[in-house]
Amino acid sequence: MKGKFITFEGGEGVGKSTQIKLLSDFLKQKHYDTILTKEPGGTDLGVELRKILVTGNKDKMDAITEALLFFADRHHHLSEKIWPALENNTWVLSDRFADSTFAYQFYGHNARVSEENLRYLYKIAVGDFKPDLTIVLDIAPEIGLKRSFAKAETSDNKELRFENINIDFHNRLRNGFLQIAENEPDRCVVLDANKTIEELHQDIIKVVTERFGL
Numbered sequence: 001m002k003g004k005f006i007t008f009e010g011g012e013g014v015g016k017s018t019q020i021k022l023l024s025d026f027l028k029q030k031h032y033d034t035i036l037t038k039e040p041g042g043t044d045l046g047v048e049l050r051k052i053l054v055t056g057n058k059d060k061m062d063a064i065t066e067a068l069l070f071f072a073d074r075h076h077h078l079s080e081k082i083w084p085a086l087e088n089n090t091w092v093l094s095d096r097f098a099d100s101t102f103a104y105q106f107y108g109h110n111a112r113v114s115e116e117n118l119r120y121l122y123k124i125a126v127g128d129f130k131p132d133l134t135i136v137l138d139i140a141p142e143i144g145l146k147r148s149f150a151k152a153e154t155s156d157n158k159e160l161r162f163e164n165i166n167i168d169f170h171n172r173l174r175n176g177f178l179q180i181a182e183n184e185p186d187r188c189v190v191l192d193a194n195k196t197i198e199e200l201h202q203d204i205i206k207v208v209t210e211r212f213g214l
Helices: 016-027 044-054 064-088 098-108 116-124 141-153 167-183 197-212
Strands: 005-009 036-037 091-094 135-139 190-191
Touching: 005 016, 005 098, 016 091, 016 135, 016 197, 036 064, 044 064, 044 141, 044 197, 064 098, 064 116, 098 116, 098 167, 098 190, 116 197, 135 167, 135 197, 141 167
Parallel strands: 005 091, 005 135, 036 091, 135 190
Antiparallel strands: none
16 A cells, blocks of 8 residues: 555544544645545445434444444445555545444443454454554543534534443443553554644644654
8 A cells, every 4th residue: 555544533522523634734735645534424335324323313223233334334435445545645534443343332332242253344344454543532521522512503413323322331432442542552642632623733743744754
């Protein structure tokens, strides 16, 4: 792969969508071809799967169903968008990738899907491929959820299925992301997201610049 694949991870309301756009602008100023994408929803099929996965009643499907749908979306996303872009020397910035499935469906849902089964699904859908860098934005769930619900009040966003799960789920989710980052320190960097947008952006630029020698 000629391009770089950078993923943004974290719980609800950590500011991923804002920061990923700012990083894209920074990279374009450096004359790197860059595309933004997200999971689920990075392809036409992904848009349809996103409606199923992140809207509606929080109890409408179990963790196994969620995991299967997320990995189906992921394989299609890679095949149709991510891998072709990387081969074309384009940097791909993704709002969520496989770490979210492990954090949500394993840690958040109290291991209702085993780690072994998730790794098996990863092997089928993704193979040995991994992001070049994963930025985990960390914030107390109470703050992140407050941000998410406030944002929803000022928009027509109905993607609140996971936000409506109890706070214990979100605490396990946060701990899950931190554990994933601890297990793979060469790939993952944890940043404090309880900062101003500009402060966090500068932290991200520092990480990316140092990692890739920009």
